[in-house]
Amino acid sequence: MSDLVTVGASPIPPPIPVPKASPWGFWATLGIGIALIVTLIVIQSFVAIALVFFFHRDSPEGLIGLLENIETLVLDGRVLSISMLISFPVMLAGCVFFAHLKHGIGPRDYFSLKPMRKAWWILLAPLTIGFSLLLGWGLQLAGAPESNEWMLQVGTSAREFPLVLVGIVLFAPIAEEFLFRGFLFRGWEESRLGMWGTILLTSLAWALIHGQYDVYGLTFIFTLGVFLGVARWKTGSIYAPILIHLVNNAFAMIMVMNFSETPPL
Numbered sequence: 279m280s281d282l283v284t285v286g287a288s289p290i291p292p293p294i295p296v297p298k299a300s301p302w303g304f305w306a307t308l309g310i311g312i313a314l315i316v317t318l319i320v321i322q323s324f325v326a327i328a329l330v331f332f333f334h335r336d337s338p339e340g341l342i343g344l345l346e347n348i349e350t351l352v353l354d355g356r357v358l359s360i361s362m363l364i365s366f367p368v369m370l371a372g373c374v375f376f377a378h379l380k381h382g383i384g385p386r387d388y389f390s391l392k393p394m395r396k397a398w399w400i401l402l403a404p405l406t407i408g409f410s411l412l413l414g415w416g417l418q419l420a421g422a423p424e425s426n427e428w429m430l431q432v433g434t435s436a437r438e439f440p441l442v443l444v445g446i447v448l449f450a451p452i453a454e455e456f457l458f459r460g461f462l463f464r465g466w467e468e469s470r471l472g473m474w475g476t477i478l479l480t481s482l483a484w485a486l487i488h489g490q491y492d493v494y495g496l497t498f499i500f501t502l503g504v505f506l507g508v509a510r511w512k513t514g515s516i517y518a519p520i521l522i523h524l525v526n527n528a529f530a531m532i533m534v535m536n537f538s539e540t541p542p543l
Contacts, residue, residue: 300380301380307461308462314376315483318368321361321368322362325361326352326357329354330351334351355441359439359445362449370456370457377461389464390464402509402521407525413501414498426495433531447524448524450527462479462480462483463510473511476507481506484499502522506518506523
């Protein structure tokens with residue numbers, strides 16, 4: 279039986295494949311990430327300095343005294359909390375803005391805003407506390423001090439002005455995870471870095487923004503960052519590193535606030 283031929287009919291061309299939407303590339307992601315971090319630091323510094331002069335404008339020490347003690351005064355509970363509550367939302371908005379510029383990838387995909395299995399919600403909190411205790415114990419065996427002077431001052435500020443806790447325990451974990459395990463992670467995981475390269479590089483970048491810590495503190499943050507990256511990878515959800523980060527910060531603040539009740543020797 280011969281095939282039927284329709285006279286005058288034109289063949290229908292095959293559909294043109296639609297290219298898969300991709301995130302920002304390695305260098306664009308790096309550049310945007312640096313810009314967001316610099317913006318965070320500039321805003322925090324500007325707001326903190328402005329608030330120091332506002333809240334301490336009647337200081338008997340005068341302008342010279344304020345300038346000499348500016349590093350200590352920025353840890354004033356009011357200054358610290360307001361600077362965090364302003365700067366972290368700006369960084370979060372920046373992450374969402376630049377992700378939105380990549381058409382074809384919605385925020386749910388770019389930041390992996392995907393549901394997490396109930397088992398992870400139950401297991402991650404105790405795993406985080408156990409991991410933090412074990413890591414801290416190991417660093418103390420290596421010579422790390424029992425407490426960090428900067429954290430002790432933050433703990434004192436938090437006890438006097440509880441809004442500091444909102445910035446450290448809630449705002450910081452959400453904003454930082456959207457940048458490091460969200461925006462940067464998404465842009466680098468599809469590059470030549472691969473998954474492990476992405477986990478290590480985001481952990482290193484996250485540690486480097488915490489310049490107020492000594493080498494032991496930076497080692498703790500980097501190692502915790504690897505834990506955060508692995509959790510992001512294995513769960514496929516940014517909610518995992520946010521939860522871990524939140525629990526770790528809350529646990530650290532509980533511990534340091536108890537330490538800060540006794541002045542360091």
